[in-house]
């Protein structure tokens with residue numbers, strides 16, 4: 001028995017060894033298959049990740065990219081808002097005195113309403129060229145009530161209001177450009193800026209005074225009423241009819257408004 005057993009044991013050990021080898025081989029194959037499967041799974045996950053996370057930002061449609069997208073658009077909005085944005089918009093209401101049946105003062109066939117309209121239209125043109133939003137209370141020979149003129153300015157929430165008039169006086173030697181404001185340092189400053197601008201352009205100027213005129217009293221923004229010259233003075237009347245002088249007065253009004261805008 002013992003002898004036979006010793007004869008029989010080698011093949012059994014061999015079989016055992018073969019079995020172990022086979023088991024190891026199967027285990028290795030299983031391990032390799034598992035690794036291959038893991039690689040395939042990782043590859044698929046990788047492709048899906050790339051598709052979801054890297055492709056959308058290029059076409060800017062993913063919600064995940066909204067934050068950074070918003071930041072850049074905000075920066076763009078801020079940089080482009082420098083020259084022109086709603087907060088930077090500056091609105092001036094220019095009011096050509098009288099109109100229609102309201103001629104204003106009249107001397108030698110020269111009507112105040114015609115001079116004020118001509119100068120106001122020229123000033124509007126100059127201010128628009130400087131980027132100011134200009135609202136006119138009248139653009140032609142129409143009669144607009146004083147209440148309506150104030151309403152137009154107040155409804156527009158304008159930054160300032162300038163009313164243009166011509167003066168008259170019993171003493172025909174009196175002449176010059178003067179301004180009025182009502183109870184307000186800013187209205188006074190506006191009138192002063194316009195007068196200073198006129199003076200700088202060689203126009204004869206008088207003074208700035210506080211007056212209770214309706215259009216500068218009932219408007220809610222800095223307001224000035226400018227008496228651009230005396231129609232009762234023959235030489236100033238002649239000047240006020242000339243396009244060159246009208247242009248100079250219009251430039252003075254525009255420069256005064258621009259000075260107000262620059263002062264803030």
Ligand SMILES: [Zn+2]
Pocket residue numbers: 097098104105112165166
């Ligand atoms: Zn007038």
